[in-house]
Amino acid sequence: MNFNEIEKKWQKYWLDNKSFEAVTGSDKEPYYILVEFPYPSGSGLHVGHVRSYTAQDAKARMMRLKGYNVLYPMGWDAFGAPAEQYAIKNHIHPKDAVKENIKTFKNQMMSLGFSFDWDREFSTTDPEYYKWTQWQFLEFYKHGMAYKEKVPVNWCPNCKSVLSNEDAAGGVCERCGEQVIQKEKSQWMLKMSEYSEDLLKGLDDTHFAPKVKLGQINWIGKSTGVELDVDIVDGGKFSVFTTCIETIYGITFFVIAPDGKLIKELLPRVKNKEEVLNYIEETKKKSNMDRTELNKGKTGCILEGIEAIHPITKKRVPIFLGDFVLGDYGTGAVMAVPSHDQRDFEYAKAHNIEMIQVIEGKDTTSSAFEKQDYLNTGAKLINSEEFNGLTVEEAKEKITEKLINMGIARKVNNYKMRDWIFSRQRFWGEPIPMIHCDKCGWVAMDEKDLPLLLPDVANYEPTEDGESPLANISDWVNTKCPKCNGPAKRETDTMPNWAGSSWYFLRFMDPKNTHEFASMSAMKYWNKVNWYNGGMEHTARHLLYARFWVQFLYNIGLVPNKEMIDVRVSHGMVLGSNNEKMSKSKGNVINPDDIIKEYGADVLRTYEMFMGDYEQDAPWSTETLKGCKRFIDKVIKLKDKVVDGNEISKSLEKIINKSIKKIELDYDNMSYNTIVSTLMILTNTYLEQEKITKEDYRILLTLLNPIAPHVTEELNEMIGNTPIVKSSWPKYDEEKTIDDTIEIGVQVNGKLRGSIKVTNDMSDDEVINLSKNQENVKKHIEGKEIIKTIVIKRRIVNIVVK
RNA sequence: GCAGGUAUGGCGGAACUGGCAGACGCGCUAGACUUAGGAUCUAGUGGAUUCUUCCGUGCAGGUUCAAGUCCUGUUACCUGCACCA
Numbered sequence: 001m002n003f004n005e006i007e008k009k010w011q012k013y014w015l016d017n018k019s020f021e022a023v024t025g026s027d028k029e030p031y032y033i034l035v036e037f038p039y040p041s042g043s044g045l046h047v048g049h050v051r052s053y054t055a056q057d058a059k060a061r062m063m064r065l066k067g068y069n070v071l072y073p074m075g076w077d078a079f080g081a082p083a084e085q086y087a088i089k090n091h092i093h094p095k096d097a098v099k100e101n102i103k104t105f106k107n108q109m110m111s112l113g114f115s116f117d118w119d120r121e122f123s124t125t126d127p128e129y130y131k132w133t134q135w136q137f138l139e140f141y142k143h144g145m146a147y148k149e150k151v152p153v154n155w156c157p158n159c160k161s162v163l164s165n166e167d168a169a170g171g172v173c174e175r176c177g178e179q180v181i182q183k184e185k186s187q188w189m190l191k192m193s194e195y196s197e198d199l200l201k202g203l204d205d206t207h208f209a210p211k212v213k214l215g216q217i218n219w220i221g222k223s224t225g226v227e228l229d230v231d232i233v234d235g236g237k238f239s240v241f242t243t244c245i246e247t248i249y250g251i252t253f254f255v256i257a258p259d260g261k262l263i264k265e266l267l268p269r270v271k272n273k274e275e276v277l278n279y280i281e282e283t284k285k286k287s288n289m290d291r292t293e294l295n296k297g298k299t300g301c302i303l304e305g306i307e308a309i310h311p312i313t314k315k316r317v318p319i320f321l322g323d324f325v326l327g328d329y330g331t332g333a334v335m336a337v338p339s340h341d342q343r344d345f346e347y348a349k350a351h352n353i354e355m356i357q358v359i360e361g362k363d364t365t366s367s368a369f370e371k372q373d374y375l376n377t378g379a380k381l382i383n384s385e386e387f388n389g390l391t392v393e394e395a396k397e398k399i400t401e402k403l404i405n406m407g408i409a410r411k412v413n414n415y416k417m418r419d420w421i422f423s424r425q426r427f428w429g430e431p432i433p434m435i436h437c438d439k440c441g442w443v444a445m446d447e448k449d450l451p452l453l454l455p456d457v458a459n460y461e462p463t464e465d466g467e468s469p470l471a472n473i474s475d476w477v478n479t480k481c482p483k484c485n486g487p488a489k490r491e492t493d494t495m496p497n498w499a500g501s502s503w504y505f506l507r508f509m510d511p512k513n514t515h516e517f518a519s520m521s522a523m524k525y526w527n528k529v530n531w532y533n534g535g536m537e538h539t540a541r542h543l544l545y546a547r548f549w550v551q552f553l554y555n556i557g558l559v560p561n562k563e564m565i566d567v568r569v570s571h572g573m574v575l576g577s578n579n580e581k582m583s584k585s586k587g588n589v590i591n592p593d594d595i596i597k598e599y600g601a602d603v604l605r606t607y608e609m610f611m612g613d614y615e616q617d618a619p620w621s622t623e624t625l626k627g628c629k630r631f632i633d634k635v636i637k638l639k640d641k642v643v644d645g646n647e648i649s650k651s652l653e654k655i656i657n658k659s660i661k662k663i664e665l666d667y668d669n670m671s672y673n674t675i676v677s678t679l680m681i682l683t684n685t686y687l688e689q690e691k692i693t694k695e696d697y698r699i700l701l702t703l704l705n706p707i708a709p710h711v712t713e714e715l716n717e718m719i720g721n722t723p724i725v726k727s728s729w730p731k732y733d734e735e736k737t738i739d740d741t742i743e744i745g746v747q748v749n750g751k752l753r754g755s756i757k758v759t760n761d762m763s764d765d766e767v768i769n770l771s772k773n774q775e776n777v778k779k780h781i782e783g784k785e786i787i788k789t790i791v792i793k794r795r796i797v798n799i800v801v802k
Numbered sequence: 803g804c805a806g807g808u809a810u811g812g813c814g815g816a817a818c819u820g821g822c823a824g825a826c827g828c829g830c831u832a833g834a835c836u837u838a839g840g841a842u843c844u845a846g847u848g849g850a851u852u853c854u855u856c857c858g859u860g861c862a863g864g865u866u867c868a869a870g871u872c873c874u875g876u877u878a879c880c881u882g883c884a885c886c887a
Contacts, residue, residue: 255887
């Protein structure tokens, strides 16, 4: 059997017959299965893609056989740095590079037989698509959700571009690994922080995997506490945020952020201006990395000439500057309680500041007694006037109450999640459809003029000064103000690559729509993405951006649900055979094309499903792959045993029914590896038979079809059946999944001593008698007193003796 | 440091609400067929053993007639976040 030929044959058949067309509005029940669309990079499809695409493909094919109207689409996330860099490196226009790469990817996907509805294909770089990305940006802008602000941003000196906090995680550039530094730049921002609470609450309406939900919760980073006003001697005040208001009597100093607004206000009153300014400058030079990893020493200096007043005791308290306080979190200032916070403790030691212990229970001369150690332990307050003797939990309430009554505090939630920096100094992204006019300021482009196309130019490399390459193209930049018609300039920054992927799953529901990004009726029909799969590396950010985007659209009435993704799961990586991440430098990369050529797409698909727990990483093993080839060969060999017959063989009835049931359950649990092993067992059982009927064979082929679609279609055709793709999933009969007689173990004192065959109608007494008559069991209970006998139906017998 | 996850033969991994640990596959051993085998088929394969048992799911305890599974403690590795007040 020439698998290359039959694979091509069936791929053509499916395409010609539109076998996988998803029809919006069909009477069948809709089911939307999604995989993350890839960056069409120059290196082609990775075996990791094959794993998740096959898993979802098998699910899609199975659901179609079960009668669902399945939407399983594919497209291309082709904007962004990887495509641009590839183009620069290979000296071609990104547009052409992307076209080329998409072709490669699509061919590879075709050769794997994925059942995508190719009629719905699009790329985020298509003007017909990014027109709507731009249109949605304007919606953000019109609703006050997009704004431009000069902010200290993460800057990658190598890529010459601004990075979002997410892209600069850990203080290094996500793309090139270069150290990120801080730079002030005027950037478009989306007010994602306004959605913190909604994004948190919305998780309840989803069925994301627990670890995925947790990832979201961690990014949002909610903490509940108290914002407290603090007066300054000789006038003025500032606020601090704390989650430990119970330690208020332990305050011995305040610390404010060197990069925050507060210090700018206070600066005129500071006496040691030079020292303070020096420290501020120093902080600016430090990258994120320095502030977190390399420089945990508690640097800083006191603000001379400024003192705070303790809100309750009215004592004078010094104020310090310290870069362990962040300007953009909370109020940019903290109350420092060195006895009960390790950072404050270290700072106090470094600057010789006194400490007051206010919670009893630990010696605080060498380290702080922190909240994670005292909370919920019944620890009591000391040195806290009328609150002495209260537990921490009681004091938290009482002190908060007192401060609120005094009018100097309020309960506040803070979130780590910041606004989304939406500007990139890049060529290869969606142009931001904004125009700056000296008279009118920022003006949104007219919707009618969208899409704002990227200019066709030869030079698209980033400029030295960090401006977008678009800034050099004066034809494009110079335009007229939509408001006053005077001379104006276009925004030259482009959108981040996360933009296009934040709503692509909506477009798939209605990809050809020319007058809206997707019609409400189409979105209502498909309702939600039922099952979304992607890598763990995207679960935090991409999912958060996409959910934010959708929630915004929902709030302005443009999508039917606040959450448009119901189930989200993440697959494990395919590692190299040495158990390390596949990479060119390690020489452990497996190219799917080579495997398809040598073993066929069906074997590769089967193997990737079989290789291990779907959510866990798994190393590549060509040996195991060969085992899967043997399995497929066995299925082919079975054809020689087939005799006419439209009934299931009596001898196979049980195992067939059991297998169908097991496989359905496994699809729900994403246990793809046990689906394959169940099919292997079924095949092995068939092989033991003298003859099998056409019906036996047809059922096996149908069950295997979602995973190995080509060879099963071919074999099915050879025995004269209509194509599986036009048939339906076999039904099982619950009654026939139960064996009449089974063998169960017999234990004595919990140790296995024998086994017996039992039938369904046997009474417990009969089972016990049978057990006791077992040779080996007899030996172990002889001359001993039987204390207890436990019979678990169809499972086990345990005789307890003394 | 914080949060989460994982730990089962030589290897990848099975084991539903606690109920015969090691399914299935790889590898290995022996045999058959072969000029040949890196093809195929058959049998075996957790360890130890006095051949009947004993020991075995990271480690130490506990609950139970019964624990990979539940509880307490602990170790190692992986992932994410990381001076977030």
